[in-house]
Amino acid sequence: MMDMRAPSGLRFMKMHGLGNDFVVIDSRGGGAVTTPALARALGDRNRGVGFDQLAEIRDSDKADFALDFWNSDGSRAGACGNATRCVSDYMMTVLGRGAVSLVTARGALAALRRDDGLVSVNMGQPQTDWADVPLARAVDTLHLPLPGDPVAVGMGNPHCVFFVPDAEAVDLAGVGRGHEVDPLFPQATNVEFASLTAPDRLRLRVWERGAGITLACGSGACAVAVAAHQRGLTGRRVVLDMDGGALEIDWRDDGVWMTGPVAHVFDGWLTPAFLAAYP
Numbered sequence: 001m002m003d004m005r006a007p008s009g010l011r012f013m014k015m016h017g018l019g020n021d022f023v024v025i026d027s028r029g030g031g032a033v034t035t036p037a038l039a040r041a042l043g044d045r046n047r048g049v050g051f052d053q054l055a056e057i058r059d060s061d062k063a064d065f066a067l068d069f070w071n072s073d074g075s076r077a078g079a080c081g082n083a084t085r086c087v088s089d090y091m092m093t094v095l096g097r098g099a100v101s102l103v104t105a106r107g108a109l110a111a112l113r114r115d116d117g118l119v120s121v122n123m124g125q126p127q128t129d130w131a132d133v134p135l136a137r138a139v140d141t142l143h144l145p146l147p148g149d150p151v152a153v154g155m156g157n158p159h160c161v162f163f164v165p166d167a168e169a170v171d172l173a174g175v176g177r178g179h180e181v182d183p184l185f186p187q188a189t190n191v192e193f194a195s196l197t198a199p200d201r202l203r204l205r206v207w208e209r210g211a212g213i214t215l216a217c218g219s220g221a222c223a224v225a226v227a228a229h230q231r232g233l234t235g236r237r238v239v240l241d242m243d244g245g246a247l248e249i250d251w252r253d254d255g256v257w258m259t260g261p262v263a264h265v266f267d268g269w270l271t272p273a274f275l276a277a278y279p
């Protein structure tokens with residue numbers, strides 16, 4: 001019989017931020033383990049663990065740690081705000097501190113735990129030049145030449161933000177994939193539908209690149225807050241109500257800060273047999 005007290009294989013953590021869920025692998029002190037095939041297999045909610053994104057913690061000589069992100073379809077993501085908050089909370093506990101620095105594909109980021117227990121991350125300044133989002137050609141990112149007049153914003157990953165009268169009424173499952181692969185976005189895009197519900201509040205529904213509909217999207221919330229301010233709809237501080245709950249966004253001089261809850265749900269071990277099947 002298997003000794004449950006002495007598991008073997010690869011340890012992982014299951015976390016979520018507002019229902020945006022993650023498998024987290026702590027590879028500090030060793031080499032990276034994630035491959036596209038492993039990410040796809042682990043992301044399978046029937047045959048694997050299931051997640052919206054996989055985050056792998058790596059050693060860094062420039063910050064407390066580095067983070068790599070993968071989508072459930074096996075593609076890479078340049079940014080993931082909610083996973084950054086979840087992993088930062090874990091690393092603050094590991095290091096016995098109230099703040100941490102980290103490095104992602106985007107560059108250096110900082111996170112801290114507030115007195116109310118919510119975790120904030122500075123996602124950096126938004127990318128508003130067409131080439132940085134990136135877009136396929138030089139267009140006005142504030143008014144894309146697409147039906148629905150969306151805004152393009154980069155947060156280390158691309159976002160296409162539509163302002164609509166009622167985000168609830170959008171057939172996200174029907175239209176999400178089409179927008180995700182619009183040729184104006186050469187690396188595809190995350191897709192947001194937002195409607196203003198108060199002077200400083202928006203309802204937001206998200207179709208994520210490489211993952212589909214998710215309950216929340218941190219970088220998407222940042223992108224919507226930036227686009228709403230640029231369009232003159234809101235100030236620099238807003239609350240985004242997503243299916244999984246609310247995120248506070250504050251676009252300050254030093255970057256776009258995002259604050260919300262984190263949850264570490266359980267830990268597990270991937271069996272050697274599972275790992276061997278997905279080299």
Ligand SMILES: N[C@H](CCC[C@H](N)C(=O)O)C(=O)O
Nearest residue numbers: 077080081082157217218219
């Ligand atoms: N859920 C993440 C974003 C994932 C983005 C990913 N789908 C991409 O391909 O860029 C967040 O909280 O920011």
